Every structure is written in C-alpha cells, then in structure tokens.
Amino acid sequence: MQSVYEKIGGAATIQKIVEAFYPRVQAHPELKHLFPEDLTETMEKQFLFLSQFFGGPPIYTEKRGHPRLRARHLPFPIYPKTAEAWLACMASALQEVGMDEKVREEMWDRLVMTAYHMINQEHE
Template sequence: MDQIKRGTLQTETFYDRVGGEPTFRRLVHRFYEGVAADPLLRPMYPEEDLGPAEERLTLFLMQYWGGPRTYSDERGHPRLRMRHAPFKVDRAAHDAWLTHMRDAVASLELDPEHEEELWNYLVYAAQSMINSD
C-alpha cells in the first residue's frame, strides 16, 4: 500500500481555489465601483479617493480566505466591529453593502459552491457590522 509521506500533502485554501489575489482584487474593485456612486454608502468613506479603503478590504479578504497575512502585518488584528463603530451601519446600509457585493461576487463567475461559500460569509459579515436601528 502506498503511503503519503509526512509533509507532502498540501492543503489548498479557498484563496487558491478561486484564483488568488487577482480574484479578490477584481471582487473588491467591482464592489467599490458600486460604492462610489451610492448616496448612502459613499459618505461613510471620508477619504476622497476610495483606493485606500479598497486596498484594506482586498488585503483583509485575501488573508481571511487563506492568502498572505499582509493585512495583519500592516494593520494588526482586524477588529472589524471596532473599526466600523464610528459609522452608522443600519439595515439600509447593510442592504446597500450587500447589493454592491452581490454584483461583485456575481461578476467573478465562480463555481457555484465557491460562490455560495463566499456569499454566505459576506452575508454573515454584513449582519455583524450592524450597529444602529
């Protein structure tokens, strides 16, 4: 019987399975295209240029899904609720965020099981950011 030698079995992360960094960059870029024109969400981003916010979300999602740890190396622990606390995130903001993210996820044309896994996380994450009625 053949045996797998210790250390030779590699586990592929979700990050790898969906195409790595280019996929997450496309996802977040498409998302921020929607945010840029959204009258409810755009004021939540005080920077004139959405580029820094886009980069932060890209790095966070890449790390979360098994990619490089650049986000934590540069910014420390994500502390998502704390970082969003200064902003009023109500059901309307939640819904707008998910609308733009739904479009961005669909634009990736992932395999259905990967799309579902990603989408389920994003729905959970959006729900956990609500901090206002």
C-alpha cells in the same frame, strides 16, 4: 483542504472583486457618504482583508494589525439597510467577476454573516 482564496485563484481574483465592488459603493446612495472620495487606501485595506479573510496570507494583520472589524467600523453608523446595500454591491461584484457557484456561495455565506455583524445602529 483548499481555502476559498486558493479556489478562486488567489490575489488576482480578490483584486478583481475589489475593483468591481467600489464603483458600486461610490454610486450607491446608502453607502457613498460613508467612504472617502479617493478610495485608494480603502481598496488596499479591502484587498488585504479579503485575502486574509478567505484563507490567503495574513497580510492584513501583518500590515495593519488584528482586523477588529466591528471596532474599526464603530465610528460609522451602520444600519440594517446599510448592510443590505453593502451586500447588494458585493453580490453584483462577485457576479461580475464570475467564479464557480459553490465557491461564490461559500464566500457569500461568510460575507453575509460579517455584514450583519457590523450593524451598530438599529434605526436612523
């Protein structure tokens, strides 16, 4: 069975998603303060993670160790509205990149689950 990574065209599409996503993050009032001004390293980490997360090569683990997403994000306050904002930016990025709707839905289900798993604060 083909992985999502393979279904979307691999690294090239992951890179397009990352490049479409981060300008939205930088412009979003709920998110921009959580990210550095220079997103070069952040975008590289996201590329590595999404590649591995969607069934591509384990390049995140090879370069950075186990993802441990929740633990790595604990220093940042992530509220339900933060997860919603992140998902809104990702939804727009996926739409911009364009792909088969069934594959996008498969990706979306995993992204939603992950975004809500990252919540570490209930109220501001």
